[in-house]
Amino acid sequence: MLYDRDRELALFDDALARASRGEGGLVLIEGPPGVGKTTLLREAGREALAAGAQVLNARAGELERDHSYGLVRQLMEPALAKASEAQREVLLGGAARSAAAPLGLDGGEPVFEVTTALNGLFWLTANLATDRPLVLLADDLQWADAPSMRYLLFLVRRLDGLPLLVVGGTRPAGGGDDAHLLRELACDPTVMVLAPGLLGAASVASLVRERYDAYADPAFVEECAQASGGNPFLLGELLQACTQEQVPASAEGARRIHELGPRTIARAVLLRIAALGADARALVRAVAILGTDVPLPRAAQLAGLSAAAATTAADALSSVAVLEQRRPLEFLHPVIRSAVYGDLPAGD
Numbered sequence: 605m606l607y608d609r610d611r612e613l614a615l616f617d618d619a620l621a622r623a624s625r626g627e628g629g630l631v632l633i634e635g636p637p638g639v640g641k642t643t644l645l646r647e648a649g650r651e652a653l654a655a656g657a658q659v660l661n662a663r664a665g666e667l668e669r670d671h672s673y674g675l676v677r678q679l680m681e682p683a684l685a686k687a688s689e690a691q692r693e694v695l696l697g698g699a700a701r702s703a704a705a706p707l708g709l710d711g712g713e714p715v716f717e718v719t720t721a722l723n724g725l726f727w728l729t730a731n732l733a734t735d736r737p738l739v740l741l742a743d744d745l746q747w748a749d750a751p752s753m754r755y756l757l758f759l760v761r762r763l764d765g766l767p768l769l770v771v772g773g774t775r776p777a778g779g780g781d782d783a784h785l786l787r788e789l790a791c792d793p794t795v796m797v798l799a800p801g802l803l804g805a806a807s808v809a810s811l812v813r814e815r816y817d818a819y820a821d822p823a824f825v826e827e828c829a830q831a832s833g834g835n836p837f838l839l840g841e842l843l844q845a846c847t848q849e850q851v852p853a854s855a856e857g858a859r860r861i862h863e864l865g866p867r868t869i870a871r872a873v874l875l876r877i878a879a880l881g882a883d884a885r886a887l888v889r890a891v892a893i894l895g896t897d898v899p900l901p902r903a904a905q906l907a908g909l910s911a912a913a914a915t916t917a918a919d920a921l922s923s924v925a926v927l928e929q930r931r932p933l934e935f936l937h938p939v940i941r942s943a944v945y946g947d948l949p950a951g952d
């Protein structure tokens with residue numbers, strides 16, 4: 605259940621309705637880790653599917669910034685893969701032909717001009733939106749490769765008349781050189797920036813009571829709100845730590861949260877990992893070092909584990925909500941990766 609997101613979802617519905625009428629748009633969901641960007645993006649995707657749109661997904665990775673058009677490929681490849689040969693010819697016909705090279709498709713003629721490649725990708729996108737409205741969901745844009753960001757900037761200036769809605773998720777752009785394309789996108793006057801807020805007191809109270817399945821003392825609720833700052837991810841971690849350590853939802857429980865201090869959450873993550881033993885700890889550290897979308901064999905090698913031991917450890921780590929339940933390996937949340945990374949022994 606999503607709390608405190610009525611405004612964002614209403615604005616998204618408007619943007620979707622406009623896109624369906626041919627008034628394309630780009631919505632940027634901006635906020636710090638854990639505030640609920642991915643969750644909102646997924647909800648937007650569900651609503652778009654329910655409204656009959658075609659939805660394509662991508663998520664940029666911290667270590668894939670140098671992979672040219674990596675994000676665009678993630679978006680387009682599934683749609684091209686499921687198209688028939690005849691449909692592909694239409695999708696990649698005419699001006700869209702020059703999309704083949706940036707997408708690395710067989711038989712693509714080399715393209716030497718960036719604008720030619722972008723133009724081809726634009727036409728491919730437009731072609732994908734002819735039968736029904738198209739929604740592109742692109743998460744973690746703070747890590748997107750530069751060519752894919754240029755594609756989004758190219759697209760945003762040509763949305764008018766297209767039944768296309770692009771929804772991006774991103775951390776706020778920093779001031780560095782590598783973020784200038786993201787800043788440019790966020791500042792574009794046609795882009796709607798949504799900044800989902802921290803959860804209010806009533807929502808924190810509901811989430812605490814959902815978790816405890818019973819009455820929770822107002823002092824306990826208040827302490828949870830304080831410790832998490834209303835950040836939904838941190839609140840979830842905190843509540844998990846409390847149940848794990850059997851902290852009651854009472855005034856006494858409130859005192860215990862207070863005593864555990866601000867590092868409660870990182871500590872909770874590390875405790876959860878420690879309980880799994882040495883293999884899991886070695887593997888999770890390797891994944892923290894290697895970054896996002898880590899192939900199991902690479903992590904196993906760095907951790908000095910056999911494939912079988914790494915598989916067991918990875919499964920254990922996903923069962924305690926540290927890693928996602930998939931291959932390649934990925935942390936469930938960047939905040940968890942930070943906790944593990946921050947705990948690496950110096951010089952390791």
Ligand SMILES: Nc1ncnc2c1ncn2[C@@H]1O[C@H](COP(=O)(O)OP(=O)(O)O)[C@@H](O)[C@H]1O
Pocket residue numbers: 605606607608609635636637638639640641642643644836837840937
């Ligand atoms: N509006 C919300 N109400 C309740 N829980 C939420 C809400 N938004 C996010 N969450 C929970 O918080 C956690 C982190 O959300 P996530 O979308 O991954 O954040 P982000 O992408 O901003 O880092 C998830 O477990 C999610 O279920």
Ligand SMILES: [Mg+2]
Pocket residue numbers: 641642643743
């Ligand atoms: Mg996210």
